[in-house]
Amino acid sequence: MQVDVAIIGAGIAGASLAAYLPESVRTIILEAEAQPGYHTTGRSAAFYSETYGGPEVQPLTTASKDWFFSTLAPGESNALMVTRQGALHVGWEVPESALSSFAAPLRTLCPNIDIIDADACLEKCAALNREGLVGGVWDPDSCDIDVAAVHRTFLGLAKTNGHSRVCDFQVSALERRNGLWHITSSRGDTVSAALLVNAAGAWADEIGHLAGAPPLGLSPLRRTIGLFDVKGMAISPDLPLTLDLDERFYFKEQSGHLLVSPADEIPSPPCDAQPAMEEIALAAHRVEGRTHYQLTKCPARWAGLRTFAPDRAPVYGVDPIVEGFFWCAGQGGFGIQTAPAAGQLAAALVLQTELPPSFETLGITSSRYAPRRFAAAA
Ligand SMILES: Cc1cc2nc3c(=O)[nH]c(=O)nc-3n(C[C@H](O)[C@H](O)[C@H](O)COP(=O)(O)OP(=O)(O)OC[C@H]3O[C@@H](n4cnc5c(N)ncnc54)[C@H](O)[C@@H]3O)c2cc1C
Incomplete structure (x- = not known):
């Protein structure tokens, strides 16, 4: 041919x-x-966020926005592709200037983002641990992608x-x-x-x-995800994608479970990547340290290679x-x-x-x- x-x-x-x-x-x-x-x-975590990936990636994400959604209201789904949930980047034990440093380079293309205080963070995600919570960067336009x-x-x-x-x-x-x-x-x-x-x-x-x-x-870096059952606090279906400002973990709701990643980046040769138990344990440890969630069983887990230049x-x-x-x-x-x-x-x-x-x-x-x-x- x-x-x-x-x-x-x-x-x-x-x-x-x-x-x-x-x-x-x-x-x-x-x-x-x-x-x-x-x-x-x-094997992805399946979100769309203009505030994820940094300024070099953001133009391509923003340019993709109309394709994914144009007139979605918060919580609304366009049946095929996406549901709008918002994303919250949370700062614990960081100087307040860390929030503005994070937001500043993203604002030009993403004018809807907001720096919010600790109380406002708790309104978005009631499970957050108040101790050391400084505030967050709220991105209302983040979506879940099918x-x-x-x-x-x-x-x-x-x-x-x-x-x-x-x-x-x-x-x-x-x-x-x-x-x-x-x-x-x-x-x-x-x-x-x-x-x-x-x-x-x-x-x-x-x-x-x-x-x-x-x-x-190019560097293939392994990233791990676990779907957890949770005790101690119900998982709200409106839960935004919630990320540690320094990206040491993130979580979101998925099918009644808490989808959690320790945001690991483990160098790997190209392969059929498998989740390591220590990364699953690390994910649970980091999320439990910053929230009132108690992560019990982990009925599903997976890993994939994110490849970077x-x-x-x-x-x-x-x-x-x-x-x-x-x-x-x-x-x-x-x-x-x-x-x-x-x-x-x-x-x-x-x-x-x-x-x-x-x-x-x-x-x-x-x-x-x-x-x-x-x-x-x-
Ligand atoms: C845990 C995790 C969470 C993620 N979350 C998100 C997210 O929320 N949002 C987001 O936008 N992105 C996310 N990503 C990143 C996203 O999934 C990747 O950027 C994207 O899937 C890369 O697509 P690709 O087509 O380059 O790679 P792949 O999907 O790996 O496709 C490459 C294909 O090439 C084929 N191939 C390789 N060698 C050969 C060969 N010799 N001959 C023929 N075929 C070959 C492979 O079989 C493979 O199917 C995440 C990734 C991971 C691992």
Whole structure:
């Protein structure tokens, strides 16, 4: 089979790009697993927050906002994608200036955020421990995302555009000959493409290596989540996403349980990440120390790899050295909430067309997330 674009990886990164490539560009998505979304995409905490990820990530999150929701009232759901719950970044035993330092760089794109005192924090989340509580940064626009629905929507749009998808196709060899990539799977199947997109998540540097591209220095970092039963305090269905200001833990309501993460970042080789019991215990310890929740059983737990470039910003663009090789990598802990804008950005770069006009206002340019920045740094 010969196509214009072959995308390695059917996670949210590969799917959202394919959704924005028109029918005229023959595209195939190649996925190693038996189904798309098996790795990081299927393991997220499923929130959208413009105040999560820092100033480099925020433009892509904000640019994705209209796609996720436009007129949702608090607590309202748009049936398919998101429910608006708000996010509360809570400061314990920090100087008050820590709240304004956190909020200041985010305010331009996110004018609705507010610095609130300890009493107001308790109104939003009654379970918080008052001791040492200084205040918080309230983001009313944060949402829960139905990640499976979002992922399915992008895959559906790609299919509507005539693009195909092959699962159980683990790319094991890449060769560039006569202006084409010859892509071989571990079973010996082959595909040829003029442009190769590397959307392989934690494996992106390995795919780069197969293509002869210098590594970006991507770091897969394991993050763990536990769903806990809780005693001592009921879990309110209106509970906002609640994060420690220094990101040592976060929690939110999910299906009557408390979803908790110790916000761990454990370096890992690319793999099928599994939760470690010590991280589950750490999550419970940190949340119990700062709330009145008593975490009892943990009926479900999982872990996934959040993969970061050295500057923790995502990477979209052609490799500066290897011809026809496009990076769509380093989505870190924000690949779902940024996917609509990231898909549009990557598609415009692949097609060499103008970016959507709203992107310029948000500071998203064709060079901001380019892999060339690492070559320049080297
Ligand atoms: C615990 C946790 C919580 C998170 N919470 C959030 C959140 O609340 N909000 C948010 O926006 N983001 C969140 N994230 C981050 C988000 O999930 C990721 O940024 C996103 O899923 C990355 O998508 P991806 O497509 O790059 O990677 P993946 O989903 O891992 O997809 C990469 C695909 O490439 C395939 N592949 C790899 N090598 C090959 C090969 N040789 N041949 C063929 N296919 C290959 C893999 O099988 C995989 O399916 C969280 C992540 C974790 C782990």
